[in-house]
Amino acid sequence: MESSLILQNLLTPPVLFFFLGVAAVLVGSDLEIPAPLPKLFSLYLLLSIGFKGGLELQHSGLGGQVLPTIGAAVAMSLLVPIVSFLVLQLQFDAFNAAAIAATYGSISAVTFITAESFLETQNQPFDGFMVAALALMESPAIIVGLILVKLAAPQNRPGAQPMRWGSVLREAFLNSSVFLLVGSLVIGLLVAAYSPAGIGKMEPFSDKLFYGALTFFLLDMGIVAAQRIRELREAGAFLIAFSVLMPLFNALLGALIVWGLQLSPGNGLLFVVLCASASYIAVPAAMRMTVPEANPSLYISAALGITFPFNIILGIPLYMLLVNTILSAPG
Amino acid sequence: MESSLILQNLLTPPVLFFFLGVAAVLVGSDLEIPAPLPKLFSLYLLLSIGFKGGLELQHSGLGGQVLPTIGAAVAMSLLVPIVSFLVLQLQFDAFNAAAIAATYGSISAVTFITAESFLETQNQPFDGFMVAALALMESPAIIVGLILVKLAAPQNRPGAQPMRWGSVLREAFLNSSVFLLVGSLVIGLLVAAYSPAGIGKMEPFSDKLFYGALTFFLLDMGIVAAQRIRELREAGAFLIAFSVLMPLFNALLGALIVWGLQLSPGNGLLFVVLCASASYIAVPAAMRMTVPEANPSLYISAALGITFPFNIILGIPLYMLLVNTILSAPG
Amino acid sequence: MESSLILQNLLTPPVLFFFLGVAAVLVGSDLEIPAPLPKLFSLYLLLSIGFKGGLELQHSGLGGQVLPTIGAAVAMSLLVPIVSFLVLQLQFDAFNAAAIAATYGSISAVTFITAESFLETQNQPFDGFMVAALALMESPAIIVGLILVKLAAPQNRPGAQPMRWGSVLREAFLNSSVFLLVGSLVIGLLVAAYSPAGIGKMEPFSDKLFYGALTFFLLDMGIVAAQRIRELREAGAFLIAFSVLMPLFNALLGALIVWGLQLSPGNGLLFVVLCASASYIAVPAAMRMTVPEANPSLYISAALGITFPFNIILGIPLYMLLVNTILSAPG
Amino acid sequence: MKRVDLIFSERELDGVLKAIDAAGAAGYSVIKHVSGRGPHGAVSDGLEFSGLGANAHVIVFCEDALLPKLRQGLQPLLNYYGGVAYVTAADPL
Amino acid sequence: MKRVDLIFSERELDGVLKAIDAAGAAGYSVIKHVSGRGPHGAVSDGLEFSGLGANAHVIVFCEDALLPKLRQGLQPLLNYYGGVAYVTAADPL
């Protein structure tokens, strides 16, 4: 049954087009999706996932498992970067260790969205409030990463610009990805409450097209991820191992929480995926600005070149099995 | 009831996403929709509104209120810039007064489209021939503006290139916005008459997606409008007052015509919106080329930074109330 | 009846918007669809046509007329460039003759797609395996063209880089157009076989939007084709005549094969269109790299400025008549 | 030889290229979507969708002898519509 | 007069433009979406969607006297974040 779940995931359009993008790079085709077209899809996916999450959150309200789940999500986004940092310190200086740690403490919205698509093809229900967890897990790791730099880095950073916390907080909480996701979520809430006629009119755009747009975007992600693979030689075996094992470890931690909170299998998968995924959007952009001493090709290549493909291809069905197994354990 | 109409408008997805764009600029988020993506949406909206207008125009024909309405629309687009010029002359030189006047004499297609969406959520019917009015009101103000410059500007414009009327007329009547709108309208007419099988096949693209695409585009418009607000200091209190009061005055003029022609409430709102809106597409582009002596940041910032948000947020429901009130007056 | 078929084609949205693009250039409007937006549509069309073709191919299998048709298609893509070369040699040097010949031996995916739309409005069925023929006819002519250069060109090409066959074959078989088409076809096959839940979820994107996206893209193609017309003066009467007569001749050849194989009218039209169309994507890119001695404005302008519009506007209905006529001949 | 750099509104691109052709230049290159600030205020690419366009940057490599002709054709345009034009010495690689 | 060319990450664009304004330059032009390679590795436009951005190329035409001020404002940024800055002689057309 395990292998069948993995196979089922492998043969869905989004994952197959991801492979096609990877293959394009490997065989040397000149297929590319020129900028800013990928940005169109990435903006669209954030807007739609936020909007739909808001609609559903309005219906479910904040009762039941909502607040505990969201609280646990935020706690994980504080814990994971600290654990990661301790591991990474064995190999990297404080700047690189903190930057990579922040990357793994945050999340990948596209991995989350792909997991939702997987659940839909499995006819597994899940709740809109998980999008709130997604949104709230994006930023804290950035702050943790910067505090780690402050604590662990050599006191005198040559040439360092004085750190302006104002712009750091803005970078963490108001970067375009978090801002659009949270904004669309709030709009979804408002529309569901006060303007329900707007829901049906948005649907062909924000709902019906969603799967196809994700598929198209994953074609580009395959290209981009494969282009990163070359840079991984530079990164070395330690980081490569980290990029697979750390997500697995985080998934295990996440699964324990899923069991503790007795989430539904659908919500449980999404929770685990949030813990196991790494950011290649908000965090790298923030780290490049605030910790320029760290080498971007390390944290971007690890998150985008290994962890992302691993999660999309194998991780999601594996985590599904993990969640199903742990939830069938006696509570 | 008034406030409820305003609130209903405020809480629709297009207006909320417009606010989100404004908020992004105000809080300093780096959210942006990079060029040429906004152009994609703007081309799409013009093509779709034209096409749909053409389909409907074919069914309604040119009888009844069609020709009087269109005639009145064109007359307004000649009258408004002249009145505006007289007001603006109190404060600005002939070049700037004429350029701003032309801007307010012409129309904003996005405001028109947002008004159509508002009518749809209100279940108020309106007619396809209003799109023809939209198309015909875009150009005349450009010509009026240039004639005003000719008449009122110092006879010797230092360094002025000789005005080639050929290229001026082309700029006025064949600029991409007018051309695409009119072209799509004619195609809609032809398809409805001779190739009805094409209608249903276009629908998922030109019709179903329309509301979502408008919403996405208004997110960008919010960003762009908010970026203009800073430049308004330069513009001064006179122009800021003008950008709110002139549309209100034009709306009143428009409402009188609506009453005179006894248009339906839906068509009436659209007519008033055409009178009250200002161009930030065709006219600024034409003015920049033909009256470079005028300061673009004045006419663009007024139309885009004040009049457009005012109309989208408050204007449309206010004009709806105005139209409803005036139509219930004894004829 | 002939003229009615031509008229029916002329009045469909895709062809009308193609005309609108042409008109924009002729009257001097500044309407343009800035890069990389056309690339978005071109990638989308290839992905969708491939995917849909794969879905259908999975259902039809490789039996019946599939393999003979595909074989005949490949044979035509080897034959047409040789015949074309013999004709072109009368006027051009070996480099230009070979490059233009390769262009006409290959195919135009957009012409094929427009022909499919035409069949749909005519309620004429056709089969998914024709997409496989499309994909397989794109590359061979490139190889034939290069062999013709090798054989016929002066032995010492001044400054010529040594021809690396590896990169030539990659250019021929892995260029983005062929790669995306074949890749999407294979994905369609796999999804239809193993992941049918994905079909319905892709539909709003890859199927419902298709006609509208084609229409939008043809607006751009009209602009681009019309911009080429100016360069045709340079090309001369011989090439202009060639760009109309050669497709007609190739269509005749194709029609004979259609008759020989007794294809259905729908598949027959598509087969003839493949024979009669010329490439302005894969082949020009490959020729520019491998035969820089040839003048790109000759082969691009002929294929894009004449043959493409001719096929879109008159060719498709004419070929339909041809196919209907020949199929009603005794077998 | 010389390298001439022109930066001005995209709306004037056609006129500038005509003037360069008329001066007899062997070629030119055009970069669009350039934003900037100058005496006439800021130009962003945020309004590109409106048809207003951003700036264009045109590069011309030419013989020194061509400069007067270029100047003659371009100066009036730049004076009236705004934009900058600078000349640098340049040698073929 | 002089022409200053700056190439650096788009993420630092705001800071660089502020420094140029602060130095009192009469204007500048910005080309975005520049890819490249330098001592800190390769920068592609393939990750632009992620908010990481590619490089920006900024051109400033200015009086020679402005160079020290520009240097003072820009040098710390370029040293810390990476990027290059070069000066060429340039004359108005």
Place this chain on the structure above:
Amino acid sequence: MKRVDLIFSERELDGVLKAIDAAGAAGYSVIKHVSGRGPHGAVSDGLEFSGLGANAHVIVFCEDALLPKLRQGLQPLLNYYGGVAYVTAADPL
């Protein structure tokens, strides 16, 4: 130091960058989507969707000593495929 400007078809970009790397340059910057006109005719960005691509503009800041190596690697490519290459004097800011 020197500044080298290369403008040529995007299709040749990979080869040119390889030659620049092979010459040992410390870095380079690439601007794509450049249109233009040269001895081989006009290149527009209207056909970009077709895979034909427009031109690329590559800038290399380098020591004078690198020029011969650059010339050696790039000259054959530019001669065969077209494009221009010019050198200007440039000093670090």
